[in-house]
Amino acid sequence: MATPTPTTYALLGLLAVRPWSAYELAGQATRSLRFFWPRSEAHVYAEAKRLVSLGFASAEAAATGGRTRTTYTITPDGRTALRAWLASPPAPPVLEVEGLLRVMFADQGSLDDLIGALEVTREAMAERRQEGVAQVEDYLTTGGPFPERLHLIALMTGFYAAFADLVDTWARYAEEEAGWWTTTEGVGLTPELRALLERVVAGEPPLG
Amino acid sequence: MATPTPTTYALLGLLAVRPWSAYELAGQATRSLRFFWPRSEAHVYAEAKRLVSLGFASAEAAATGGRTRTTYTITPDGRTALRAWLASPPAPPVLEVEGLLRVMFADQGSLDDLIGALEVTREAMAERRQEGVAQVEDYLTTGGPFPERLHLIALMTGFYAAFADLVDTWARYAEEEAGWWTTTEGVGLTPELRALLERVVAGEPPLG
């Protein structure tokens, strides 16, 4: 028997706003959830079917020529399930930073490799931040498809932008320290790193 | 044929420091990588075998009674592979925040649910931050097992603590706004949210 996952509810949440075709659902999930709940397009198609098998959505198949276009609509059971999920405790945030992994093992590679890895990480985040900003700007100028949800979008984008800024700050910091720790034998802490640690322990903002 | 993943290299990086038994490897992965590369204990055991099948590590099985204890050691091929990986570009950071998902669909649930979800998220992060701090304090007072890697640990903990602080700040912000947006019809943006958006667009730090 199928069991719902957070991804199930992520899509159910979209269906609560309005019915979507499978294609639209995949597109909307990408546009509005990708930053903090990234899933592949193919998976959205599969998960939509699961929503039906769970009784959370109904599928209306309209034949467009030899091809069928399926439109998904949330059911009363689906609304109930969504509300129940919203009342349950969420899992803690999950973070995966490959760039940080590179830093942890930096002593096994070259300084250039490390700088390069940090740059790639920074640039990838900056690009994504820019995508988020573009979306928000669109809303502010042309209104966008769901103006009544702008406050939620603002909060989401604000968080993501702040995260991107954090990655940026941290990577610059690491790059500066990198030159020192890969050229010095015996190691120890720079005054900057020691100060960082003290701020961490004191519960203060460690960076910037 | 087996293909390496970032997780493969995460463990290989640990083996580059010194040989470990499977159990120690699992423990060390948990202690030092969990915050930004979380993997289950069972998976570490499986991945260790893969390192061997890839030729990146050798396994020495010592019989302790009826039970064998396997010790893994990095091979020259393994060191080469690790260096090659360090020279390759990393994937962008991945973020999964279920609490943010709750915020996005908050209009389908109650205000209490939302506040509760944000609290749980904040508390879970605060606890983890505290674990990181405890580790670092241990290093500062008693030295710890790898004092020569303290600068790397500092950088890692600093990042994670900053992330935890960010989640905290954002969640408080969201909680304050929550009362407003769930009680007001028609919506629109509060002056605070509008200012947030403007900072995002301007490329400034959006929060605090």
Place this chain on the structure above:
DNA sequence: GACAGCATGTAATGAGTTACATGATTAA
């Protein structure tokens, strides 16, 4: 009528998890 791109999936595979099993070691 061909070619690009929109629309809608299926198939194969794999990374990772949870739950469990079982031997060894220590403390009571």
Place this chain on the structure above:
DNA sequence: TTAATCATGTAACTCATTACATGCTGTC
């Protein structure tokens, strides 16, 4: 000698991905 806990996995399963297939639609 029981119980806890340390140590080492295996089995079963599933979430999710990548790669591919195929029909439709406008346009040159």
